Amino acid sequence: MADEYFSPVCDDVVLTDPGTRTLDVVQAVRRLTGLSLWHSKVLTVRVPAVILAGVPQEDTEAATTALRDAGAQAEVRQQPEPDSLEP
Template identity: 65%
Template sequence: MADEYFLLVCDDVPHDVVLTDPGPRVLDVAQVVRRLTGLSLWSSKARATQAPAVILGDLSQEAAEAAVAALRDAGACAEALEHNAKPPTRG
């Protein structure tokens, strides 16, 4: 009997929210990171200043785009990447 392999295709590929640059308003971005992640303000500020950093992972595309929009409204540069994509590196 031959082994059969199936490729399962998901309709919704998990996305990561990557903060690439906090911009000039770091505290505003830290408050958004705090609201999105539930971390303390201190931890949120630390994560915001360590950009590029993955803020949230394994989200649906819609949730990731909403989080990116909130970060961009606070003055940050952020993007939603598919889970398997590599985040940008510091250059």
């Protein structure tokens, strides 16, 4: 059997607009990242902000849904493919 290299799809969750319910979005960011309340607030008001980086696709979908449910606008951005190492 030939060895296969498997690379899971990893994406970033980007907060593009906190919306009008900022406190709800701050709480959602805090739950997703584990940051303190103060750091979550700073991250929320400095948009566009990468909330999660390099996470599997299933987690990005769940995080984006949580942020949208809190009243924010969020999107998933794919990370660029690493360049292949050729001599």
